[in-house]
Amino acid sequence: MHTPTRRSFLRQTALATTALSASRVLGANDKIRIASIGLGGQGSGNAGRMAKVPGVEIAYLCDADTVALDKAKLKYPNAKTTQDMRKVMEDPTIDAVVVSTGNHWHVLASIWACQAGKDVYVEKPVSHNIWEGRKLVEAARKYNRIVQGGTQQRSDPFHDELKAYLDSGELGKIKYVRCNHYGQRASIGKRETPLAPPTHVDYNLWLGPAQDIPIMRERLQYDWHWVWNTGNGELGNWGPHILDDLRSVVFRDKIALPKRVLAGGGRLGWNDAGETPNTHFIYFDTGDIPVVMDVHNLPRKAGMKASDVYLRRRTSAFMIIECENGYYEGGRGGGSAHDASGKVVKKFKGDGGGTHAANFISAIRSRKKEDLKGEIEKIHYSSAWCHLGNISYRLGQAGDLDQAKAALKEFEPWQEMLSDEPAHLTANDITLKAGDIKVGKMLEIDAAKETFIGDSATPEALALLKREYRAGFEVPDMV
Ligand SMILES: NC(=O)c1ccc[n+]([C@@H]2O[C@H](COP(=O)([O-])OP(=O)(O)OC[C@H]3O[C@@H](n4cnc5c(N)ncnc54)[C@H](O)[C@@H]3O)[C@@H](O)[C@H]2O)c1
Structure with a gap:
């Protein structure tokens, strides 16, 4: 060490x-x-x-x-x-x-x-x-x-077009937003003995701030995403993109953090060395437009390479903005607006953010942080939403889907989202046993102080706002 x-x-x-x-x-x-x-x-x-x-x-x-x-x-x-x-x-x-x-x-x-x-x-x-x-x-x-x-x-120009369209009122008021990510991944294996880091890796430097604990997966690189010591799971991987779109397009960066968060899920069907959920559902109470999100890594069907889609709508959109007179659905690089019958009324085509690097360079030259499209404080908040969804999950108790549903009885989109799960799991030959699903705690957040409050401010919850840093690689309290 x-x-x-x-x-x-x-x-x-x-x-x-x-x-x-x-x-x-x-x-x-x-x-x-x-x-x-x-x-x-x-x-x-x-x-x-x-x-x-x-x-x-x-x-x-x-x-x-x-x-x-x-x-x-x-x-x-x-x-x-x-x-x-x-x-x-x-x-x-x-x-x-x-x-x-x-x-x-x-x-x-x-x-x-x-x-x-x-x-x-x-x-x-x-x-x-x-x-x-x-x-x-x-x-x-x-x-x-x-x-x-x-x-x-x-940096995708279509976001401005989408914002203007939502402001035009054609779809009416936004009722709630549903964020999704269905992206197929596989088990990362489970070794009997710890992995010896490859000799071409300076493992001390690779670990840096993370703890020096045995690695029981097969691969050092990339699969660090799926253990909490180094990664933040799929919610911390795709979530920052999707929730950043949400915070920018829907909330115009006015909502830094949600007021409350509730999450559940599990690492289902894989008996491997991973710790992060491959099935994760989250509710964000923003004090304004409510948001539900689900994140899946199981395929469409056992043995298939394809990812599943949001079952009710057969769509793989990352963000569905449900409005009074219709909805918008879209993802990286574009989307479409639909009327209440589902008919497409407008299409949006973007470039996926190809000018983000150029935007960085031009802000280096202007020395104006306001010129940045992804200024660090904004993306800190979007990343923090993911961490909150992970903390609620990690504090969860063993339960089942019915208990997860009961945790937010009054919110129909949560009920709908969880009603999708059984078909998806059955297609993956997964029969849930009691305790397979973790049901998280509804956590109350003080957005200004970036901490938990009230009954949510337990030592366990507060500890997950930070980590233990390995000696020599501490993030300083006074920067
Ligand atoms: N913006 C996007 O669309 C996008 C897409 C993919 C990945 N990412 C992000 O990029 C990051 C890297 O992802 P990846 O898929 O390339 O992972 P990866 O595991 O393939 O690569 C990470 C690399 O970092 C190196 N590394 C580790 N510690 C280091 C250190 N101390 N000094 C120098 N190098 C070190 C590793 O050896 C490895 O080569 C992740 O945080 C991921 O979330 C972003």
């Missing part, structure tokens, strides 16, 4: 105190030199998208895994390479970092970058827990950094 040495402590302190002087003053024609930190599937894609923006150079590549690093080096042969991101932070010629590591590293890497005077593009969820997300916002403000969250749909 890594313990902080005097040298590493001094280095961190030095990072913090020299921050502002470390940033270069950019001229209009100066190249922006980017370090790409984390070079798995998304990190490679992000590097490519940044490199395409005029005036950008991928100048530093960083991955704890030398296989990922060597592969990226083939594409950017002139870039420097390192397994240790602290080297990147110490390099005064780097203007900005793109953080595409696992979720458990997002905040610490981004705070270090802010302290070192660098701007940041950080993947979603921008945090691994709510407390540290706020610390990143504080660091962005304190060091006057441009920090963009990686929910690229914020």
Whole structure:
């Protein structure tokens, strides 16, 4: 286990105190030199998208895994390479970092970058827990950094068109919103003995803030999503996109956090080393338009590769906005408005957020955080909604679908959503036993303080707002 040495402590302190002087003053024609930190599937894609923006150079590549690093080096042969991101932070010629590591590293890497005077593009969820997300916002403000969250749909022009359409009143008032994600995944296996991390990975650096506990799945990379130590489950994976769309399009960023959250679900049908639910249903009481959400990883049918769809409507839309005179349904890159009979009355076509990288670069040049489409505080909130849905689930008691239904008897969309579950589970050859479904607690939230209140403020709930950081990789209380 890594313990902080005097040298590493001094280095961190030095990072913090020299921050502002470390940033270069950019001229209009100066190249922006980017370090790409984390070079798995998304990190490679992000590097490519940044490199395409005029005036950008991928100048530093960083991955704890030398296989990922060597592969990226083939594409950017002139870039420097390192397994240790602290080297990147110490390099005064780097203007900005793109953080595409696992979720458990997002905040610490981004705070270090802010302290070192660098701007940041950080993947979603921008945090691994709510407390540290706020610390990143504080660091962005304190060091006057441009920090963009990686929910690229914020840059999709069709969102403005959709907002204007909803404002036109053609569909009438919004009654409630239903968010969905059906995306098929598979079991991650369950080993008898802990996985030995591959020798090409610097495991101490890979772990960073996470706890050094045995890994019982088959694969180190990517499947970190499905254990709480490093990931946030599917709600923390697709949820930040979908709930960010919701917060932007429906609530216009006026509702930071919900007032109450209730969740349930289970990791059904897979006897594996994963901990996060593959079937998850959530209710958000916003104090305004109510929201239900369900997230599924089981396929349409046992043995099939295809994902299921929202059963009642046969749609895979991420967001269905139910209005008095019809509804809108859509997802990444577009959607359609329907009248009450279901007839399409308008179509929306977007680009999926292809200009998000360019938006980041132009805000680096203007030095105006208001120019960012995914300014960090907004995406902190959207990520926090996911964390809240996970906390309610994690605090849940063993129960069944009837108990889950009874938890919110008065809300019809919740009843409808849970009525969909039996057919989906039967198609997957799953017969629920009592106790297979967790039924969460309705948690009350103080949005301004970003904490639980009243009976919800139990030590167990409050503990899940934060994590235990591994020595040497602590997110600082004072950024
Ligand atoms: N915006 C999007 O549409 C989108 C899509 C996919 C993934 N993502 C996000 O991007 C992130 C990465 O996802 P992925 O699918 O590429 O995961 P991945 O597991 O394939 O890649 C993560 C990479 O980070 C590296 N890494 C881990 N610790 C590191 C450290 N300390 N320093 C440098 N590198 C380190 C790993 O070795 C690995 O190569 C996730 O947070 C995910 O949520 C976003």
